[in-house]
Amino acid sequence: MRALLVVNPVATTTSARTRDVLTHALASDLELEVAATDYRGHARELAREAAERGSADVVIALGGDGTVNEVVNGLLHHGPDTGHLPRLAVVPGGSTNVFARALGLPNDAVEATGALLDALHAGSERAVGLGLATGTPGSADEQVPRRWFTFNAGLGFDAGVVGRVESQRERGKRSTHALYVRQALRQFLGDPHRTHGSIELLRPGHEPVAGLALAIVCNTAPWTFLGNRPMYAAPRASFDTGLDLLGLTRLSSAAVTRYATQLLRSSPERGPRGKHVVALHDEADFTLQSQAPQPFQLDGDHLGLRTSVTFTGVRRALRVIV
Template sequence: MSIWKRAEAILKEREVSYEARFTEYTGHAKKLAEQIANLSRPCTLGVLGGDGTLNEVINGLAETDFSHITLGYLPTGSGNDFARALNLSCDVEKCMDAILSPSQCTAVDIGLARTQESSRYFLVSSGIGYDADICRKVMVSPLKKAMNKIHLGKLTYVLIALKLLILYKACPVSVRMDKKETASLSKFFFITGMNMPYEGGGVKFCPKADFQDNLLDICMVGNLSKLKILALFPTAFVGKHGRFQGVTLTSCKRIDISSKSPLPIHCDGESLGVADHLTLQSAGKQINVILK
């Protein structure tokens, strides 16, 4: 039985009044979330999907008055970094119990990524460079679907990361945090701004990230060899990569990144295209999320 059918069976068994909407194309979840928010009546918005689906939903809500919306989440993705950070269960019955009879909720910060041409909100993270290139390749890789079927979806990120590392060409960037002094990285690999500790299916890039502090935690990697990047990977899964020279962990409200050439950008693993300038910042907004 599909996850939705199991969730729907619980709703019917408990005689809960509900409306179900199904996404039909990329961007549809954003449109549906905006329509629901514009109804302007208190409701619980239950989302079944992965971090990418959740990203579309938050982009549908963020430009509206969504104070009447409480977010419930049934994680079904291969990465599930949002659920991991909030310690949300992946068990359908436990999720439905929480959504239908919540005993604890929490406010979660929303981040904002902006380029010269577009902008996008995020809940987990947004990054530029090597990690965004991994996300971009994972999204179109047939390997992801195949690995998901055998419950090894996380390995897709690792395999593609190793392949891209061989081909990746580092380029110079300049970085400015909170409109203060500008720093330069002559051999840049990636920068990620994070609300949550994890991205990419459990990589703990920002171990101290706090989703309620109205700050972005930053992981900046540059000026080191590919061999050291390779050695860094295993330690990043447990948040110990900060000991490597060339890795900077810090926090700020805003970071401006300018590169010599256009680089790939992601928001919660979803592509924001390529650009030579990116601003990441706290959006100053929070969404109320059911924990249990």
């Protein structure tokens, strides 16, 4: 089997020695081509070329969720899988690895490589649904390129936290859960929209819902992890359904304390709840818009400010080795 291994050489939790060991293990069973990424967006280019040339049966992403997202967007550059695209495989190397863990893969890169080889020998794979974010027609963001996401997207508060973390990482800080907690506190103290949200939810055939201070779009559960603790913003979200949404209309000190506690205690059966919660399940498409530009993130990648984003759930978009 022909495989392209896309390696992020600065992945958070893998060393050069570990990556060499994993590469040799994969090369013993596969006709393996290895490509290391040199810049942001490089993994996307490599995966796109492999799909267009038909040079690989499987593309393996060795890195964190950002690397996986780029590979997915490269594979799906021309649209959802029609049965001819390379399959996706993941070896987790980031600090959180939400997509890999949501698929049930081990969070350790060595163990995940063993599981991947077992799955390849058994021919085990599944088709997963993905989310697609596009600029809304008629909005200032109409021409923004569309982008696929694997596990979550956010407009507003949580995207602002992601942006702050990225800024700290560019200054040399390590990506740790403590860093996220500190930046969440700073975002809370500095967010001018947290008590009077400016995000509006639009759905075909429904009345608009205004005043959201935070909007999290989930394609699977859990939403994220705090260390080894899974956190469920939308417990019913699944790779086999459409998109789920958690919106909050108020982020006062009391509300944040309450909902943060609920997230820490969340489970596959129960997520955040209360009078300031807006929750949707298995939605095909909807739009989030704001008069004031809001921070925007996909799969933990901060993409700047947006005033309007349309989200679409695409079922069976890509085949994944599991």
